[in-house]
Amino acid sequence: MNHPLVALPVPAPPSPPHHEEPVLDLAVPVFNEETDLEPSVRRLHAYLRETFPYPFRIIVADNASTDATPLIAARLAAELPEVEWIRLAEKGRGRALRAVWSASSAPVVGYLDVDLSTGLAALLPLVAPLLSGHSDVAIGTRLAPGARVVRGPKREAISRCYNILLRCTLSVGFSDAQCGFKAVRRDAAARLLPLVRDSAWFFDTELLVLAERAGLRIHEVPVDWVDDPDSRVALLSTALADLRGIARVALSPARGALPPGRPPRPYAVPAAALALAHLLLYAALRPAAAGQVANALSLLACWTLAVPVRGRLPWPAPGAPPALPALAARLALTAGALAVLRHTVPAAGLRAELAALAAAHVSLVVARSALRGWRRRTGSAAS
Structure with a gap:
């Protein structure tokens, strides 16, 4: 459901200053994040400035926020040279990622959640296999050996059940579809984005399923992850939307036939x-x-x-x-x-x-x- 916009004196996104072309465009999709946006972006920017060995750009993608989020995003873009922002008229994480990634000229595009639940030390291991050509897609995973995760039993059970459901219904090989920490080579994104129909939370899953079906190589990085107690994800409505997405992808003509010699399971x-x-x-x-x-x-x-x-x-x-x-x-x-x-x-x-x-x-x-x-x-x- 689209939220009505309130009248805010939102400045137009400024023209980006001239600087070295980024190797990584990192999207941060947000909706009504006036509390977390500034400390998170400043922390992310400082970390990348100090540790990331390549030119980068952070793009705050505002999903039709009705609070002070766009004003804060505009101020951060004016103060920090590697930070830009865009404003979308409609809500949806997938819609925001599509907009940022489609307009990017960087060799690698990615995103992370604004709460920075994922440890930033995993950023370079996430991006390096894409820059080297080793892989086409890279994802953070909370469910692989080596990951260290702090979250409640309810979210743990939901996450594991969801990924088991994907393996049983869509025969996927990746371990964690919905960790908010992913990167894609731009050429691979250009192939996949026109095929992804979802514009909300199922966007990640659909993108990965399509990548796997296309024979693209998916690299997994075990991450440190701490649950955000203030998460605003509506679990029930999101779960129902994901189930509808799974059914749609499973029944799509591109789902492929069973391997030769494998008996059908009625x-x-x-x-x-x-x-x-x-x-x-x-x-x-x-x-x-x-x-x-x-x-x-x-x-x-x-x-x-x-x-x-x-x-x-x-x-x-x-x-x-x-x-x-x-x-x-x-x-x-x-x-x-x-x-x-x-x-x-x-x-x-x-x-x-x-x-x-x-x-x-x-x-x-x-x-x-x-x-x-x-x-x-x-x-x-x-x-």
Whole structure:
């Protein structure tokens, strides 16, 4: 939803001063960040000035802010020679990155979040493989060995569930799609940006999926990352938008066929996708609702999202369970798993609940597979 703009005496972005052409254009997308913008940009600028061995440029991309963010951005651009800013009329992180990267002439473009949750020491390891030609895309990862992460269990569970969901539904090889710390060679960005349809939070994931499908090399850098307690990301709406994005990309004509000789999976793959989406939404809803309520709402939401694509999935229809009985069975089994866990371990936390729900989903898949096998055997014997 676009936010209405208030009347602010916003100066026009100044013409950039003449200086050595940057090797790196680093975008900082912002929306209503009047508190964090100035200290973060000054810290980033000082760090790059002291440690980064190449010419650089920092571009603050204001996403239609309605507070003092554009005024602060304009002042920083006037004071700091390597800092510029642009103002967009519409909100959206992907929209901001597209605008900055498309207009760049630097060999490498990148971005980081304004809260600087990612340790800046990873900037040079992120950019160096792109400058050398070793890789086309580089991402920070919080989920690879060597990463040091400080964040709450809810965000940890959501992040891991989301990336597992990507591996199961889109067969991706990268480990962390949404860490706000990425860089791309400009020639690779020029190929990918026209193909990316999302303009918000799913932009990162879609860009990486397209890069992997195009055979581009993706370099991963384990990062130090500290969660921002003042993060304004709406977890539920973002999760639902991401699930819609995953479904769109999975069903797009460019998704590709299964490798030769790999048998289709009529039930297990979509069941795994549904289960992981359920866990992701459950983790987002659980802090605000009782376990059984969060379970029912998240499962119903996932099932509702799955209805429009039933019959369009790339797996054959035979073996897929009828909608309402399958939903009832899944709801009963997951509710029972939570009830048993609460009875046996009254103090169980979110991770234990997610494990119990995952076990319920797995047991349902195993039971259905066993039932189908028994029916095939008995049918063969009867014939």
